[in-house]
Amino acid sequence: MSNTQSTSFSQRYFNMKMNKMRYGWDKAKRMKVCYLFLAPYAILFFTFFILPICTSIYYGFTYYNILEPARFVGLQNYVNLVLQDEVFLTAVKNTFVIAVITGPVGYILSFLFAWFINELPKWLRAIAVVIFYAPSIAGNAYTIFGIIFRGDAYGYLNSILMDFGFIDAPILWLTNPAYIMPVLIVVILWMSMGTGFLSFVAGFQGIDKSMYEAGYVDGVRNRWQELYHITLPSMKPMLLFGAVMSITSAFNVCDVPRALAGYPSTDYAARTVVTHLFDYGFSRFEMGYASAIATLLFIVMILSKKVISAALERVGT
């Protein structure tokens, strides 16, 4: 008896599910023109963004050098990464330092700059936006830092310091492991006023002015309270977008250290996770190992996005 009852229950549940699916299917059929519009993008996006991530996860468990078929090696790559590869640990440490310093500092600086220029007259604001944003679209203009930080007396920083008598011999900024990281952090910060900054500038423009008046009536006393209780909550979507952009740039540092500190750099002092990945993937053709690195990076990036959006949820409450 109880048996039949449970069957009928599961039957009913099954029917309900089927109906729901049929409803979804009918809707999908009615909306088929939507899929038609989406298809070209979706196919390309799947091929060049989703499929690579899936294959990367798969190759992470294999030994693969492009010439021979991939050989399954289980967790070997991950074990080697964590237990044997000292350079990888240096890379993780460097990436972590870069991400922890340039990520939040760049993010906060872009926000503060956007806030400061918000009340400038329109033409002045336009100039300021171009000046702050230019470094991040200037392509490989960061190579100019190679001249500023050059290790001989003709390097600009060395010559200025020597001129003032702070040092009596040129410092090898880009070759001495003690100085590489600070120099890189300066350069990456210089480039960090990117898309997030534009989003903040636009976000400030979009805030309804009457909100501030209402806030003052409700007892907001100074600019900081105004910022925390009114401005930040109304800009939450922009803040999240800016955070995603700054996680991306902080974790994907690769070209700057390769161009400035050399590849490989002295004592691997400028090695980041992505330069390590580049080394294994494109110089040594150990694709399996490089894919394991990529997979770890995906996981870390997705987790940091989750942490940041949870933190932003609490802003202004």
Next chain:
Amino acid sequence: MAFPLIFAIGSALKPLDELFRFPPTIFPQHPTLDNFSDLIVTMGQSWVPFSRYLLNTVLITFLGTFGHLIIASMAAFVLAKYDFPGGRTFFNIVVTALMFSGYVTGIPNYVIMSKLGMIDTYWSLLLPAFAAPIGLFMMKQFMESLPTALIEAAHIDGAGEFRIFWNIVMPNVKPAWLTVIIFSVQSLWNNSAATVIYSEAKKTLVYAFQQIQAGGIARTGQAAAVTVVVFSVPILIFILSQSQILETMASSGIKD
């Protein structure tokens, strides 16, 4: 912030003796265009004619941006204006994909492209550029602000989806076009394509420039000239379109 860029322009205008003067100066005392003319001479001596590199880059940048604009806008239109099964999930995946750039997907991308026979063709640069997540993201967020009534009215008047898209939606999102264009141009123009293009005749301008910069001390002046040439294009486009771009960025937020 702009100092290194001004400094780069200054260096590009310096004659050789000033480039190595001690103590160094920031502004050239006797500005000259020698570095640029030297650059042209060096380019003339290259194995493949210089104009070929330029043509490659212009072609890739133009086609890639154009294709991206159309394909991403079509997808953005239905994602922004229709509620259909799977649409929201798809968009969430695209937002996550904003974070995966460049080298991280580079390796499997290389494998996939080689399976598709695209290595050493322009397709290896164009097709991924068509599907860049940032363009779809910006476009979709901007299109959401279009009044739905506009589209419904067109429906009632008997316009088909494609007509609505082409004649009603696209002309109304011109600021977003410029934003999509600047992001796309910037990434294609600066793409050296070192890992997917091997034939010298198909190399991009930035790649050729990097070879000149790699010439070391002897090419210091030319390297500075190269830097200026490369960064001036995206910056100019940005200056010309910045008010429209800011208008688009106002809808750029991610709502959780």
